[in-house]
Amino acid sequence: MKKILVIEDNAMVIKSLEFKLKKDGNDVTIAHDGREAMKLLKDNKYDLILTDLMLPFVTGNELISYIKKNTPDTPIIVLSTSTQENIIMDAFNMGVDDFITKPFSPNELSLRVKRLLIKN
């Protein structure tokens, strides 16, 4: 079972991701905001991290930078409303592996998660 950390503040999106990823046979942990995520990241190791960029307390960017500093090999997928090129470029420059924009297709997301998990 792969451990996935989902960092997201929209209750509806959380439920859907949790439902879908658990159905795919993953061990899913949820962080509802950046601060909670930071705490989880300090004490745990994950096989994959799925994060939003606009989060309460701590931004997605700060989380990404923290993950890249401490566990650079953990793959990161960003799930964000932003479609602006510069925001996406910034995320890739910080080392994220994939960028999915909202509205998202849960099936496609599940595929991309699987692909990254196999690669690593």
Added chain:
Amino acid sequence: MGSNLSQFTEIASWFFLIYGSIIISGYLFTAIYSLIEIRDYKRRNNFEDDIALLQSLNLPAISILAPAFNEGLNIVENVRSLLTINYPSFEIVIINDGSSDNSMELLFAEYELEKKDILYHNFVETKDIKGIYKSKNKAFKNLTVVDKVNGGKADALNTGINICQNSVICCIDVDCILENDAMLKLIKPFLNNGNKVIASGGVIRVANSCVIEDGRIIEVKLPDTFVARVQVLEYFRAFLMGRMAWSRVDGLLLISGAFGMFDKQIVIEAGGYNTNTVGEDMELLVRMRRMMQERDEPYTVGFVPDPLCWTEVPQTWKVLQRQRNRWTRGTAETLWMHKKMMFNPKYKVLGMLSTPFWFFFEWLAPLIEFTGILFFIILFIFGQVSWQIFLTFFLAVYSFAILFSVTALFFEEYSFQQYKKPSYIFRLIGTAMLEPIIYHPVIMWSAVMGNFDLLRGKNSWGVMSRAGLSNPVKKQKK
């Protein structure tokens, strides 16, 4: 002597009666206008989603300017919280206004700052800049910290205006707590208008006693202290009733210094914040509006009634008195500097409605009230007080004060209902009943003292009257 006095009493009574009725009808109009405006606002905004906005390339980039003076205690959390604002493109400029505490060191360590050579020009004259810093960490790309020689809030904001990169600026207090969609909401007037929007203001809420964690409101609570609780009512009245109505007739004269958005170019053309007044927030907006009117360019000032910004209000009588004293001076100074506008049809709503209103009801009201009390004391000394008339008069005024507060409370219940606990209503009503007796006299006295202090400090008055619109860019240094 006796008949002279009774004639005088008669005239004075009439005067107070007429003045009172004008105030009351003014308030009634305000209430009705506000109700319509709030209802409309609620209806307009109940089906649109923000996704289109967040994905848009057309939203103007914003520079959030936050001056900080000895904020070391919370500055790291406050900055982190500002960074989490929901908006596609923004920068945060923290202006350290010569703090004597360790604010700079804290920011340096937490956000991995390094000195950057950034080109800037003093479009508005300011005190010297010691250094401009950016983060080495890409995650904090949109953070800029400016370290400067102390010069006061207005000067710090002007420094931010000179250095920031974007054409729309949002001036805030670094310790105020913003809702995460604050910028998306505040920018709306800029997008949704045919005329040029030069500024938009938002509602300030009272944060005292609320549960706050890392720069975010977790639970809204009613303040524990009476002083702060009355201000909850005051803010309802001022924002939900007052400014909402003024915004409907496009006559807003004040956008709170704690939270307002401006078109940077217009601010620069108007000369930036005035460092010689304690009412720099009101003065700036009045000057910007005056400039636009004199240029004969169509423009608007927007206002957003959602609760977007929370701030700590004074908890003690002493601090409160100091604040109100300052507000009075700010109002008086601003009105004096722009006295030319008053009753001047050239300035339309501003000249015929807004400035006279501020003059007669905001500035003059406490003085008239104070005179009324002096008058009462004189009558008392001469044994001329008709207690029955006095008591009924007091009852009428008192019941009006209650009605006014209850109406404001009704607006809040109807619109945003931030105070969820049912017991809060009763506490607020209780507060409203005590306010006219306990709180109001203190406020009135602070206002009187503010005017007194203003007259006493003739020097600063003299400097100020020279630094008006006539020579806006090159302002006198203190």
Added chain:
Amino acid sequence: MFNFENFNFYLFLDSTPWIMKLNIFIALFFISLALIFFISIIWIRIFKIYRNEKKRKQQGLLIDFLNSYLFDEDFNKELEIKNFKENHLKTPLEIKVTIKEILHFHENLKGESARDLEVLFRNLGLVEFTLMDLDDGRWFTTARAINALSELSIEVPNDRIEAYLNESRNEVRQQSQLYFLKLAKEQPLKFLDKTVRPLTTWQQIYIENALKNFYKGPAPDFSQWLDHELTSVVEFSIRMIARYNQFENIPKLIPFLKSKNDTLKCEAINSLTNLEDTGLLELLIPDFSENSRIIKLQILEAVKQLGSYEDLKRVGAQLAPIDWELRIKYHNIEQGFLPEKKELIYSQFMLEKRFEI
């Protein structure tokens, strides 16, 4: 003062001066108004508590229901929909919350899941309710209903919506425009031909969003609105030509570089820059100095994107020493062209600044 024991109200009323009567009358009036408001507050509070509780329950129910419906293969769709319809769609509030929640899900999802939600919306019989809202008569209910229909791509006979295209309320008009846009098979922006009111930035954002995320037909040729009477429509079209990479329309944008209207000129420069039109700078640089501040800034931006250091210097020669804003932009671009001279440029600028103040 008062003798309460033998107080006679009528006598009191007769003997009191008019001013007292007036005061008492006013006080009573205010107090009764205050009481009315107070009662309304309590009433609203009770009502809201009751309603929010119901809302919360329904939302909780829906999150589970919708997730199972969307992602659980073992979910007996037919039966569960029937159940939900019978037990949880009885009151107007339940219906309202359900519509809102499905919309909220739909906003965040695309692909197969979004299609599933649209089917669910129909199967729950919510289309009928939305149509009832449409005819409700209050503008905000109508606007909300049109919004729901277009979000979920639910087609209704055209004449049901067409009537609202010329509504006096801005919001209704906007929603009906978006409806036709989102559901169009082709020519999604036909309504622009008939538009007589300026498009606000706000409207432009939503139109663009609907075009990109909802409309599925071929992209319209935006050049057809370049001679529209409204500046805002022309501005929008110029921008869209670049967003949709309509290189064939470049020649039609060139004339706007001579436009007297700064908004259009600025937008044209911006679009041609994004389309990487090679001839652009030659048309702009020679009479750079004759432009307004906004245009000058935009030209500098074009030089940054498309030009060389030589181009930049030609613009620099036309800058006045006191054009601080432009000079800062100029030097920033210069630093980009000459990264090795970054510090030199900075200190040179600061030096000039010091002596000119």
